[in-house]
Amino acid sequence: METIKQKLQNGQLTMVCGVGRVFHHNIVQMLGVHGGFDAIWFDQEHTGFSFENLEIGTITARAHGMDSFVRLAPTDYAVITRSYEAGAGGVMAAQVHSAEQAEQVVKWTKFYPRGNRGLNSGGFDGRFGNTPLAEFCERANRELFVSIQIETVGALEQCDQIAAIDGVDLLFVGPSDLSQNLGITGQTDHPKLIEGIDRVAAACKSHGKQWGIVPVSPDMADMCVEKGCKMLVPVADVKLLNAGIRASKEAYAKYF
Numbered sequence: 082m083e084t085i086k087q088k089l090q091n092g093q094l095t096m097v098c099g100v101g102r103v104f105h106h107n108i109v110q111m112l113g114v115h116g117g118f119d120a121i122w123f124d125q126e127h128t129g130f131s132f133e134n135l136e137i138g139t140i141t142a143r144a145h146g147m148d149s150f151v152r153l154a155p156t157d158y159a160v161i162t163r164s165y166e167a168g169a170g171g172v173m174a175a176q177v178h179s180a181e182q183a184e185q186v187v188k189w190t191k192f193y194p195r196g197n198r199g200l201n202s203g204g205f206d207g208r209f210g211n212t213p214l215a216e217f218c219e220r221a222n223r224e225l226f227v228s229i230q231i232e233t234v235g236a237l238e239q240c241d242q243i244a245a246i247d248g249v250d251l252l253f254v255g256p257s258d259l260s261q262n263l264g265i266t267g268q269t270d271h272p273k274l275i276e277g278i279d280r281v282a283a284a285c286k287s288h289g290k291q292w293g294i295v296p297v298s299p300d301m302a303d304m305c306v307e308k309g310c311k312m313l314v315p316v317a318d319v320k321l322l323n324a325g326i327r328a329s330k331e332a333y334a335k336y337f
Contacts, residue, residue: 086225095312098112098118098122099316100317101127102128110141113144114145118147119148120149122150123138123150148171148226151164152230155186165225170226171225176233179235180242183243187227187248190225196222196248227249227251228250228251231259234263237281244284249290251292253312254281255295256269256301257295259274285309292312294314
């Protein structure tokens with residue numbers, strides 16, 4: 082399986098689907114059967130699920146050749162390390178407000194000497210205790226994916242400093258929250274938001290990093306890809322279900 086980090090390092094466009102509100106391994110399996118998705122975004126920030134749920138979700142994703150990452154609040158060191166130990170290939174920190182906060186997230190994700198992650202090889206990422214500790218630490222530091230969301234004014238103002246941080250692999254624009262924090266809630270075509278996207282794109286280009294976004298439309302996806310975006314999350318479980326319900330009702334409109 083080619084990981085998210087490998088795809089991004091190779092400059093490949095990475096397609097992701099969000100799962101969280103309607104979390105079930107069969108949703109992940111259906112996405113895998115349909116194909117086209119490179120990874121699953123498990124949303125721990127807005128919904129939350131158990132360690133066992135996450136283990137099952139990551140196992141299911143891998144079974145279909147998909148990597149995964151966990152989007153979470155940047156407030157709990159333990160949730161970050163548990164995400165890796167459960168089998169997720171990466172984490173995405175939401176609601177980051179500064180480069181200093183982003184640096185703290187990176188330290189939580191990395192072993193010595195880059196960070197201060199607690200050393201326990203008993204999870205999936207340590208092959209359940211079967212990887213020598215030095216090898217485990219080196220590989221985890223090198224291979225696991227770290228993303229910082231740019232969705233606050235503070236993060237946007239410091240996006241260049243965030244992109245410069247060693248260990249940050251991706252900056253991810255959250256257009257809904259960023260529009261809210263820019264005082265243009267929901268206006269995803271507003272010049273202020275486009276200017277923010279351009280600023281993130283420039284910071285990533287300057288520091289050799291990649292960036293991603295939740296596009297609100299195919300037109301926005303096209304615009305962002307033209308600007309260098311390498312991760313798109315065009316759909317999530319709720320959006321898929323709503324689309325399916327609407328399509329079914331339209332097909333049988335005379336009966337509704």
